[in-house]
Amino acid sequence: MPSKSQALAEFGTSLAYNDIPETVRGQAVGAILDTVGVSIFGSTLPWSRIVIDYAVAYGSGGTSTILGTSHRVVAPFAALANGALGHAFEMDNLRQPSAGVHSGSTLGPALFAVGEEVEANGKDLITAFVAGCEIMSRIGDAAGNTAEKLGFHSPGLTGVFGSTVVAGRLLGLDAGQMAQAFGIAGSLCSGLLAFSKAGNGGTVKRLHTGRASEGGVLAARLAKGGFEGPDVILEGKFGFFDAFTREPRMEKLLAGLGSQWETSKICVKCYSCHVTAHTPVQALENLRAEHGFAAEDVAEIHIATSEKVLSHHNITRPSDIGTAQYSLPFCIATALYRDPKEPASFLDNPHEDPAIIDMAQRVHLTLNPASEPPGPAWATVLTVVLKDGRRLSIERSDFRGAPSNPMSAEELDAKFLTLSSDVVPDAPGLLRRLRGLEDIGNVRGLFG
Incomplete structure (x- = not known):
């Protein structure tokens, strides 16, 4: 009887385009399109340029595009750079309910x-993306978010397996080679959350998805050449779950495989901040639209939220942009003084703005029992206390872009054009090609 790792490897190599429901294929294309737009915007940021320069210095001469640029480098360095660009400004898509999975910026x-x-052709890409998403998401779901309680950044762990599936399929690995690639990938997992407690160094978080993508290419290529890794890397002693998680739910690994589609659980971000801030920011926007108060009218804000936010995201004095984006108090304070839908609101050093700093100290977080399992993890009660004594409250459990409240195709296209039009010469043309990805005969011509 095959191990769970081997069963996932078999699925990863055998899934066919026509096995995937049309709606799921459409959701995959939307997630891919979203990732390209976010990565193009990410290429303009100063920390991204450092990674781009590194990739060009050591990887030039290849055929793979660094998005948002004219550079072509060898595949592992393109995966590294584009993974960092995709996560460069907290706009990349991910799974909901949360499972430590960022589909776009790792796959x-x-x-x-x-x-x-x-x-490869467009259908190959769509099939590889779905295969990677289905396997990676199940690994994340089985982990139950416990890796982050131990200090690991989960997308840097789960993402290596997802990108291994993607790269392995495109390189033509068989099921046995894919199982070996998984065994290699397990030793390439990385990413620590030390910045969240240090209050600085948040830029390194951008690198975690890049290393995950690069690791998948490395694992797949080595396995294709005959390199070996343990074939029980997920469930074995000292394997992935034993080393990186606590009390994993191993039954989740194969549950509904090929019939219940994890790709349908991808959610798209609408703000340039950590996903745990999205529901509170949406709630704040709703409350302000209804009551018309200004930032100067607010005395304090109370947010009942999840245990994860209390343990990881209650950062009151971040010293860099990345850590500020990870902080719920700072995201709320930024959204109160600036337009949260505009990426520049978070780019223009909110952690140095005296008014935002002051307001962040007046954002108070408590546990919302409704967010505890089996309730919705993003369940939020937000209360704004105005200086005139009024208390305005609202409850939300999702945001625009979540699977329960999805963006329309028009909204997703508008996000793409907003992020890419000032960076690439023909953003509408690229958008059309991505929307027609299944008809692309050779992806090497996709980016011009």
């Missing part, structure tokens, strides 16, 4: 890096 970079290298 997309490997998808295009290897896809361009082997001249």
Whole structure:
């Protein structure tokens, strides 16, 4: 009887385009499109340029595009760079309910890096993305978010397996080779949350998804050449779950595989901040639209939220942009003084703005029992206390872009054009090509 790792490897290599429901294929295309737009915008940021320069210095001469630029480098360096670009400003898509899975910024970079290298077609890319998403999401779901309680940044762990599936399919691995690639990938997992307690160094978080994407390309390529890893990497002693998680739910790994589609659980971000801030920010916007108060009218804000937010995101004095984006008090304070839908609101050093700093100290977090399992993890009660004594409250459990409240195709296209139009010469043309991805005969011509 095959191990769970081997069963996932079999699924990862055998899934066919026509096995995937049309609606799921459409959701995959939307997530891929979203990732490209976010990565193009990410290429303009100063910390991203450092990674781009590194990739060009050591990886030039390849066929894989660094998004938002004219550079082509070898596939592993393209995966590294584009993974960092995709997560460069907290706009990349992820799974809901949360499982430590960022589909776009871990799968997309490997998808295009290897896809361009082997001249894959659009249907190959869509199928590889779905296969990677289904396996990676199940690994994350089985982990139950416990890796982050131990100090690991989960997308840097789960993402290596997802990108291994993507790269492995495009490189033509069989099920046995894919199982070996998983065994290699397990030793490439990385990413620590030390910045969340240090209050600084948040820039390193951008790198975690890049390393995950790069690791998948490395694992798949080595396995194709005959390199080996343990074939019980997920469930074995000292394997992934034993080392990185606590009390994993191993039954989640194969549950509904091929019939219940994790790709349908991808949610798209509408704000440039950590996803745990999205529901509170949406609630604040709703409350302000209804009552018309200004930032200067607010005495304090109380937010009942999840245990994860209390333990990881209650950062009151961040010293860099990345850590500020990870902080719920700072995201709320920024949204109160600036337009949260505008990425520049979070780019223009909110952690140095005296008014935002002062307001962040007046954002008070408590546990919302409704967010405890089996309730919705993003369940939020937000109360604004005005200086005139009024208390205004609202409850929300999702935001625009979540699977329960999805963006329309028009909204997703508008996000893409907003992020990319000032960076690439023909953003509408690229958007059309991405919308027609299934008809692309050779992905190497996708980016011009």
